Amino acid sequence: MKQALALAGALLAASIAQAAPLGLPEVPVPADNPQSEAKVSLGDKLFHDTRFSSTGEVSCSTCHDRAKGFTDHLPVSEGINQLTGTRNAPTVINAAYMQTQFWDGREPDLEGQSKQPPLNPIEMGLPDYEPILKVVRTDPDYAAQFKAVFGKQGDDITIDHVAKAIAAFERTIIAGNSAFDRYQYGGEKDALNEQELRGRNIFLTKGRCVSCHVIEQTQALFTDNRFHNIGVGFKKIRGKEGETAAEFLKGKRAGANVDVTVLTAENMSELGRFAATENMSAVGAFKTPTLRNVAATAPYMHDGSLKTLMDVIEFYDLGGRELKTDPFSPFLSGGIRPLDLTEEEENDLLAFLLALTSPEYLHLVKETVPEGDHHEKH
Amino acid sequence: MKNIDRREFLKRSGALLAASTLPVSMVELAFGKNNEQNFSFAFISDSHITHIKGNRFVRNWDHGLSRAVAEANLLDPKPDFVFYGGDIAQLGKPEEIDHGLEILSALKQKTHYVMGEHDYYVDLGDYWRKQLGPDYYSFDHKGVHFVVLNSILTWEDWMHGKWDSGMDRMRQMARLDNPKGQPFMVGDAQRKWLADDLARVSKDTPVVVLSHSPLQKIYKGWNFWTEDAEQVQALLKPFKKVTVLYGHVHQIQYNQIGNISFHAAMATAWPWPYPSSYSQKETFLPKLTVEMNRADPFFERDATGWQFVNMATGNIDVHYQLPNNSKRVVAFNEKAGRPEDARYQAGKDRIPPQGHY
Numbered sequence: 199m200k201q202a203l204a205l206a207g208a209l210l211a212a213s214i215a216q217a218a219p220l221g222l223p224e225v226p227v228p229a230d231n232p233q234s235e236a237k238v239s240l241g242d243k244l245f246h247d248t249r250f251s252s253t254g255e256v257s258c259s260t261c262h263d264r265a266k267g268f269t270d271h272l273p274v275s276e277g278i279n280q281l282t283g284t285r286n287a288p289t290v291i292n293a294a295y296m297q298t299q300f301w302d303g304r305e306p307d308l309e310g311q312s313k314q315p316p317l318n319p320i321e322m323g324l325p326d327y328e329p330i331l332k333v334v335r336t337d338p339d340y341a342a343q344f345k346a347v348f349g350k351q352g353d354d355i356t357i358d359h360v361a362k363a364i365a366a367f368e369r370t371i372i373a374g375n376s377a378f379d380r381y382q383y384g385g386e387k388d389a390l391n392e393q394e395l396r397g398r399n400i401f402l403t404k405g406r407c408v409s410c411h412v413i414e415q416t417q418a419l420f421t422d423n424r425f426h427n428i429g430v431g432f433k434k435i436r437g438k439e440g441e442t443a444a445e446f447l448k449g450k451r452a453g454a455n456v457d458v459t460v461l462t463a464e465n466m467s468e469l470g471r472f473a474a475t476e477n478m479s480a481v482g483a484f485k486t487p488t489l490r491n492v493a494a495t496a497p498y499m500h501d502g503s504l505k506t507l508m509d510v511i512e513f514y515d516l517g518g519r520e521l522k523t524d525p526f527s528p529f530l531s532g533g534i535r536p537l538d539l540t541e542e543e544e545n546d547l548l549a550f551l552l553a554l555t556s557p558e559y560l561h562l563v564k565e566t567v568p569e570g571d572h573h574e575k576h
Numbered sequence: 577m578k579n580i581d582r583r584e585f586l587k588r589s590g591a592l593l594a595a596s597t598l599p600v601s602m603v604e605l606a607f608g609k610n611n612e613q614n615f616s617f618a619f620i621s622d623s624h625i626t627h628i629k630g631n632r633f634v635r636n637w638d639h640g641l642s643r644a645v646a647e648a649n650l651l652d653p654k655p656d657f658v659f660y661g662g663d664i665a666q667l668g669k670p671e672e673i674d675h676g677l678e679i680l681s682a683l684k685q686k687t688h689y690v691m692g693e694h695d696y697y698v699d700l701g702d703y704w705r706k707q708l709g710p711d712y713y714s715f716d717h718k719g720v721h722f723v724v725l726n727s728i729l730t731w732e733d734w735m736h737g738k739w740d741s742g743m744d745r746m747r748q749m750a751r752l753d754n755p756k757g758q759p760f761m762v763g764d765a766q767r768k769w770l771a772d773d774l775a776r777v778s779k780d781t782p783v784v785v786l787s788h789s790p791l792q793k794i795y796k797g798w799n800f801w802t803e804d805a806e807q808v809q810a811l812l813k814p815f816k817k818v819t820v821l822y823g824h825v826h827q828i829q830y831n832q833i834g835n836i837s838f839h840a841a842m843a844t845a846w847p848w849p850y851p852s853s854y855s856q857k858e859t860f861l862p863k864l865t866v867e868m869n870r871a872d873p874f875f876e877r878d879a880t881g882w883q884f885v886n887m888a889t890g891n892i893d894v895h896y897q898l899p900n901n902s903k904r905v906v907a908f909n910e911k912a913g914r915p916e917d918a919r920y921q922a923g924k925d926r927i928p929p930q931g932h933y
Contacts, residue, residue: 481647
């Protein structure tokens with residue numbers, strides 16, 4: 199009987215699982231949180247519920263807005279009372295494929311990720327999960343849905359059920375099938391134009407992009423799921439890395455919440471992956487984001503400091519600097535070095551990055567490839 | 577608050593306070609009962625700064641060194657000093673030595689230097705000594721006797737033979753598997769000096785020796801080798817606790833011979849494969865060593881790094897700092913009487929090294 203139920207469950211899960219779009223693998227789903235239609239729709243509702251913030255104005259979707267490519271198009275996100283943090287909201291699109299969550303990877307999965315913003319004083323500002331649990335336990339719609347999805351009601355509903363439902367919803371926000379995918383994996387040799395093909399070549403060779411933004415034989419996640427110091431934000435803690443790291447550790451040992459610290463303290467935010475691992479070689483290292491739909495999610499980098507993709511290309515062209523006169527960070531990852539791209543090569547690369555956009559987000563793309571001499575190298 | 581609670585509370589807050597001053601990535605062992613004698617030092621080695629032309633140097637090696645320096649400056653509490661294990665330069669050029677020293681000048685602590693063969697053979701160490709002083713010396717620090725040797729000398733005839741230029745001699749010595757290569761050695765004069773130096777040190781004083789080449793014989797073709805290693809070991813034998821730290825091999829190695837513990841440093845420049853995995857010829861790679869896996873060729877800093885060394889209990893534990901990789905700790909195991917990898921020593925826990933290339 200038990201086996202039959204499990205089998206039925208598996209069949210159900212398989213039937214609602216979306217076929218992976220062109221260029222992407224099947225979405226990894228944890229064994230203890232199988233997908234179901236009811237769970238996804240519950241997660242969708244939770245994702246958009248503003249009651250889960252202290253002011254009643256902020257939901258997950260405030261910073262991860264579908265109409266803005268599941269970001270907020272702000273340099274750094276705005277939580278309750280227009281409070282701002284230190285980091286750019288990463289898109290939820292294809293976040294399901296990431297091996298870690300947050301820019302510093304401090305949570306291993308989507309379930310863990312969604313539990314932090316509600317309690318962060320500059321995001322949703324709740325003192326604890328009680329206000330959320332009160333809503334989901336007493337609101338009749340939620341009560342019915344939690345009963346149907348998890349078989350739980352009243353006090354048996356916990357924040358982990360909320361997190362699981364949100365994660366299940368997020369696992370449906372995937373997008374491939376870009377012009378690049380149709381060329382690379384769909385056999386459509388004319389899906390990319392000449393300039394985009396030249397850009398693809400720069401991406402794979404002189405631009406060194408593919409070293410971290412990985413393209414494989416059958417799929418492309420455009421991330422290596424690793425952490426690299428590429429020089430962004432370096433100027434903020436330059437020469438103060440030692441004190442900043444020591445101060446951070448002192449706070450952490452005394453019980454400070456890492457999530458709160460890295461989103462509120464500007465200097466400590468720049469420690470990056472170090473905040474999660476305490477490994478000295480991870481100072482200033484941040485997770486490689488995917489490049490899928492990157493043109494729909496400006497501005498860029500962990501601190502939102504670069505406005506356009508062309509700014510990003512020029513940043514890499516200068517070996518991890520905004521200006522030629524800026525110093526290099528000693529913590530820079532090995533692969534980051536001046537690229538010596540020509541103006542034409544930069545334009546081509548930009549054209550290729552625009553071609554990584556899925557059809558459903560094409561309308562969000564604002565950046566265009568400069569023609570001829572309109573774009574001048576810094 | 578009941579008395580017992582209060583005591584418990586004070587105990588806990590005390591623990592919290594102690595924890596808050598823990599150093600970055602470092603757990604300090606107790607130095608017997610005398611905690612003040614505990615200290616640590618950083619150990620950076622083998623940067624191989626390479627001059628291209630004019631003001632241009634190989635960027636990758638520059639970065640390896642400046643990264644190690646920046647990371648060493650993060651240590652908290654601060655190390656008492658820094659050792660540099662040799663091979664600042666690739667071909668011993670003054671430009672390379674000066675450029676390397678400029679990067680090293682960002683270190684916040686005093687640095688002690690060891691001569692490497694890449695620093696030496698172009699001018700038999702003249703420029704290095706002009707900038708840094710003697711290439712063998714000793715000093716005492718918090719009850720530990722430190723000795724630095726120049727272990728990369730070779731036969732007098734060869735060094736002073738007829739060469740077209742110093743650079744010609746340098747290039748011969750810089751090659752691995754060179755049939756014209758010569759074995760490294762400490763030599764008679766330095767061994768005499770060492771015997772005199774050690775004669776003044778009591779036998780229960782912990783002794784730490786730094787050399788560029790291993791003061792043990794591992795693989796001759798790559799000069800993972802010191803020809804008079806046994807004679808040097810014999811001079812160290814009367815001491816209770818002896819540790820030899822060396823560079824040159826660009827990989828994690830550790831070993832115990834009698835009373836002497838051996839530890840190698842990672843390079844900041846590039847990794848060498850283990851001779852056993854590379855060569856069909858005989859190697860004497862220490863059995864205690866747990867090999868690293870093969871470096872990831874797509875990741876430029878992989879299998880490079882630096883280390884800091886805890887001087888505790890008179891023996892040492894070496895903490896390898898490896899960019900984008902798990903840290904490795906090789907610590908002296910009192911019970912076994914030898915250094916061991918803290919994590920990978922047990923056979924079943926090991927990641928099998930990749931044998932083919």
